[in-house]
Amino acid sequence: MIALAGLQRIELIAVLACGVLAATVFELVRRGKIKEKYSLLWFLTVASLSILSLKREWLHSLASSFGIYYPPSALFLALIFFVIFILIHFSMVLTKLMNQNQKLAQRVALLEVEVLREQNKAR
């Protein structure tokens, strides 16, 4: 384990930001504002970025394999990757939700017609 003092400033900030993000997401889950299954991607993001910030060799080898001269830039790349991944996931969830919502609305509308018909018959 690398001592915190040995970190460059950017890496220190990254670790702190990850800590804040993790705490925020955790608190939101605890209050029921985010479902557990939607928090998983966030925790995965936080964990990956924290590891890259703390394990400098890993960050460096990642950077060099991508041809990035300034290793902390690789952190941003990883962050962007996760954020895009999460956003696509959201688009999928949104689409699914919308499909379900539409089906539900259609069924309600059709059931209402039947209820009204039955009521008219009963009268």
Add this chain to the structure above:
Amino acid sequence: MSASTGQNLSPGFESPSRLLVVVVPAYNEKTNIAGVLAELSAVRLERTTVEVVVVDDGSTDGTAELARRLGTEVVCLPFNMGIGMSVQTGVLYALKRGADFVVQVDGDGQHVPGEISKLLAVLETTRSDVVVGSRFARKRRGGLESTTLARWLAGRALAMVVRLLTGQRFSDTTSGFRIYTRRAAQLVAHSYSDDYPEVEALVALVRRGFQVTEIGVQMRRRIHGKSSIGAWKSIYYFIKVILSSCIEKVRA
């Protein structure tokens, strides 16, 4: 109004053997809907009972109440969901009623209910699954005189896209004036886009082997109110429709 001649259909009694349900999607069409319904009530088809259902897409002007007062069956969507969802809801209703044919007639008065008999006749003689009423099919250059240049160009472009995707020529790809057999209606009930569904539906239908025929019909300009589509929306519409149509071609 006519709408529900079929409500007390007991088998064997007068037995009109077939049921045709007219789906009328309507969004804030209070000024036009009564005229459309009156015309629809005058539609008589051989050996076929006609039922009308208005699908109210969350209108705020009392379209649904008016249609109900006129004695038409109305399906009220709980909020505005788009023309595609309205039509699909109407189709679901029609299938539930046991419809043999489903016709879409827009609530704005553009479509001429008197032409339904022509759609049905062509459906039967050509043994098609779908017949689309086109306002252009009889005109060689696609009716530039009746619209703006931009709209005309967009229409031609969509026709070309559909031709590339289906290998079939359609002159009026965005026409909503269509008749479906029960089998084809089941596809619409299963998958139909929520907004601007007409073009990609052609691609979907042809791709699944349904025979789609286009014929020339009389259409009217809107009597009251503006079309729901403005300039910016038209651009969005155009791009979205082309994308959806292409995706429809390769849909999993």
